[in-house]
Amino acid sequence: MTTDRQLRFRDKVYEPGSQLVMAIVNRTTDSFYDHGATWSTDRALHRVDEAISQGADILDIGGVKAGPGEAVDAEEEIRRTIDFIDVVRRRHPDVVISIDTWRAAVAARALEAGADLINDAWGGFDQDLAGVAADYDAAIVCTHTGGLRPRTGPVRAEYDDVVADAIKIITGLAERARAAGVAEDSIIIDPAHDFGKNTWHSLEITRRLDELADTGWPVLVSVSNKDFLGETLDLPVARRVPATLAATAICAWQGARIHRVHQVAEARQVVDLVVAIRGDRDPLRTVRGLV
Incomplete structure (x- = not known):
């Protein structure tokens, strides 16, 4: 398990081993x-x-639902996100801002407005995204989606080995980003639970996440309230928080560095405790048995 790489989002730097909540x-x-x-x-x-x-390190701002839904063209996506990013940047100059988009044109406008990171949830579908990140000295997330087009769901997804496929695809995207000029410490990989995967695939990704961490690239996970948790425990979306926190703890222990979440305060406690149990963070208060 590798957690010893610095993470840099333009002028914002996080030391090796840090656990970030998005x-x-x-x-x-x-x-x-x-x-x-x-x-x-x-x-x-x-x-x-x-x-x-509540302890968020990164804000991931998106203007298009990940799955199928109402049509949102680039112009509308820009209208929904860019002015808002500008306001947030001025309001919170030190926080990392991420733009959740697969479109290079939207990403460029977001970086101009003050974003630091492109969260490309659709696996390099727009091949110009890495060049945009390089042009602005920004960070980028490289994601495994099983070859799906944006906003489409999996249908009978099949892999000989889903983890091996994820590693092959996203390390390839990471190398492509580096070749395009993105700094090595600004490249992140994401196995993308549920994207192009059934529940069995997402459980296996979680169980073997250490193999992705061992590639040396920092790993982002987005397990928050996902369908694989709901299907595993037969729970509706509104009742998946405990399962989310359990999966978050497992991913953090297995080497994930960034956790994209809905429940920030709860996730912050989970990852901080994991780091403390691992021995990389001191308790904030220790009096039991000492006084």
Whole structure:
């Protein structure tokens, strides 16, 4: 398990071994979890302020639902996200801002507005994204989606070895990003639970996440309230928080560095405890048996 690489998001640097919490901020009307709870600017800014107060290191701002839904073209995606990113950047100059997009044109506008990271959830579908990250000295997430087009769901997904396939594809994307000029300490990989995968695949990705960490590339996971958790325990979306936290702890122990979440405060406690159990973080208070 490798957690010894520095992470850099433009001018923001995190030391080896650090565990980062990425808060989801949806500028959409139809997201699977919050159903438009942060669609209005006021509510989205409240979400931003609250997430930072609860320990978020990164804000992941997206203007398009990941799965099938209403059509959102690049112009509308820009309208939903870019001015908001500008406001957040001025309001919170030290937080890492991520733009959740697969479109190079949207990513460029977001980086101009102050974003630090491109979270490409669709596996390099737009091959210009890595060049945009390089042009702005920004970070990029390289994701495994099983070859799906953006906003499509898996149908009878099959792999000889889903972990081997994920490693092959996303390390290839990482090398492509490096060749395009993205700094090595600004490249992140994501096995993408549920994307192009059935529940068995996502469970195996979780169980063998250490193999992705052992590639040397920092690993991001997005397990928060996902369908694989719901199917495993037969739970609706609203009742998946305990399962989310269990999966988060397992991923952190297996070497994940960044955790994309809905419940920030709870996830922050989980990853901080994992780091303390591993011996890389001191307890904040120790009096038991000492006084």
